[in-house]
Amino acid sequence: MSFWALVEKGKPLQAWEHLAEPSGANTVRVQVAGCGLCHTDIGFMFSEVPTRKALPVVLGHEISGTVLDGPLAGQQVLVPAVMPCGQCAACRAGYERTCPHQIMPGNDVHGGFGPWIEVPQSALVPLPQMISPTELAQFAVIADAVTTPLQAIHNLGLATHDVAIVIGCGGVGSFACLLAKARGAFVIAMDIDDNKLEKMKGLGIDETLNTRGLSFKDIKGFVKSVCQKNDWPAFGHRILETSGSKIGQETAFGLLSMAARMAVVGFTLDKVEVRLSNLMAFDAQVIGNWGASPSIYPEAIEIALTGALHLDQMTRLEPLQNINSIIENVHHHGTDRRVVFTP
Numbered sequence: 001m002s003f004w005a006l007v008e009k010g011k012p013l014q015a016w017e018h019l020a021e022p023s024g025a026n027t028v029r030v031q032v033a034g035c036g037l038c039h040t041d042i043g044f045m046f047s048e049v050p051t052r053k054a055l056p057v058v059l060g061h062e063i064s065g066t067v068l069d070g071p072l073a074g075q076q077v078l079v080p081a082v083m084p085c086g087q088c089a090a091c092r093a094g095y096e097r098t099c100p101h102q103i104m105p106g107n108d109v110h111g112g113f114g115p116w117i118e119v120p121q122s123a124l125v126p127l128p129q130m131i132s133p134t135e136l137a138q139f140a141v142i143a144d145a146v147t148t149p150l151q152a153i154h155n156l157g158l159a160t161h162d163v164a165i166v167i168g169c170g171g172v173g174s175f176a177c178l179l180a181k182a183r184g185a186f187v188i189a190m191d192i193d194d195n196k197l198e199k200m201k202g203l204g205i206d207e208t209l210n211t212r213g214l215s216f217k218d219i220k221g222f223v224k225s226v227c228q229k230n231d232w233p234a235f236g237h238r239i240l241e242t243s244g245s246k247i248g249q250e251t252a253f254g255l256l257s258m259a260a261r262m263a264v265v266g267f268t269l270d271k272v273e274v275r276l277s278n279l280m281a282f283d284a285q286v287i288g289n290w291g292a293s294p295s296i297y298p299e300a301i302e303i304a305l306t307g308a309l310h311l312d313q314m315t316r317l318e319p320l321q322n323i324n325s326i327i328e329n330v331h332h333h334g335t336d337r338r339v340v341f342t343p
């Protein structure tokens with residue numbers, strides 16, 4: 001069975017039969033059950049964004065599996081996409097997401113596009129109950145596509161009967177919608193793809209809007225009218241920008257009103273022009289989060305175990321050996337489900 005490494009940017013991943021990597025102290029091997037394909041992986045392959053570890057690097061940072069060695073052997077686990085050291089000043093001060101010693105698989109160390117991965121044992125998140133191999137593979141997406149928006153929802157202080165507005169219903173955005181719904185919020189989903197919006201509607205999201213071609217005034221008018229129609233609050237809206245696009249960020253910022261909060265979840269190198277003083281005038285906030293804290297994971301797993309994330313409809317399992325053709329396809333045509341590779 002092969003590991004799949006990025007050897008040269010812009011080229012397909014290359015199969016490696018062996019990983020010649022010395023094992024570190026306190027690390028264990030986890031047999032990979034599933035490893036999700038994230039836009040960050042595609043970015044490492046096709047954009048100028050570099051991996052922190054010099055190439056070649058086995059990509060993949062959304063990993064679930066079963067521990068192979070040590071005292072946890074046999075335990076089903078998630079491997080967090082960002083693993084803080086837990087010891088440094090930043091970690092001890094509660095800023096573990098910014099830990100300068102953090103390890104991200106498929107970036108700082110070899111990742112999950114292979115039969116197994118070696119990770120610090122202390123970073124693993126055990127599942128509270130045994131689940132089937134298929135479910136375990138689907139649970140891989142929790143390690144990034146689910147926990148990252150859940151962290152944003154925590155940072156926003158999203159509560160029951162708040163209005164949540166999610167901009168962009170791709171992988172992370174669609175989970176943001178379902179997580180907000182699971183919290184009892186009223187959810188408005190926006191995207192430029194009717195299929196994604198239909199899917200969200202089918203999974204119980206309250207209101208959807210295709211923003212393609214709409215003026216900002218139209219979008220704002222839509223939010224106002226659905227809040228009036230449904231008797232939802234007109235203040236304190238919680239906005240999650242997950243599209244990682246300039247227009248999405250501008251729209252999200254523009255939707256800030258009284259006591260609103262906005263989470264920047266998506267990433268773009270583009271700059272936007274906004275009137276920052278709106279934050280002061282509206283008593284509003286904009287918050288970002290780099291991944292999720294380890295403390296978020298048990299809650300994310302609990303929500304997934306209730307079925308509220310519809311992982312069977314939100315993910316598609318694909319054989320790892322087809323990785324290059326599938327990445328090629330997702331890169332050019334996108335995907336309606338989060339792809340999870342299974343070795």
Ligand SMILES: [Zn+2]
Pocket residue numbers: 038039040041061081144145
């Ligand atoms: Zn990712």
Ligand SMILES: [Zn+2]
Pocket residue numbers: 084085086087088089090091096099100101102
């Ligand atoms: Zn640290």
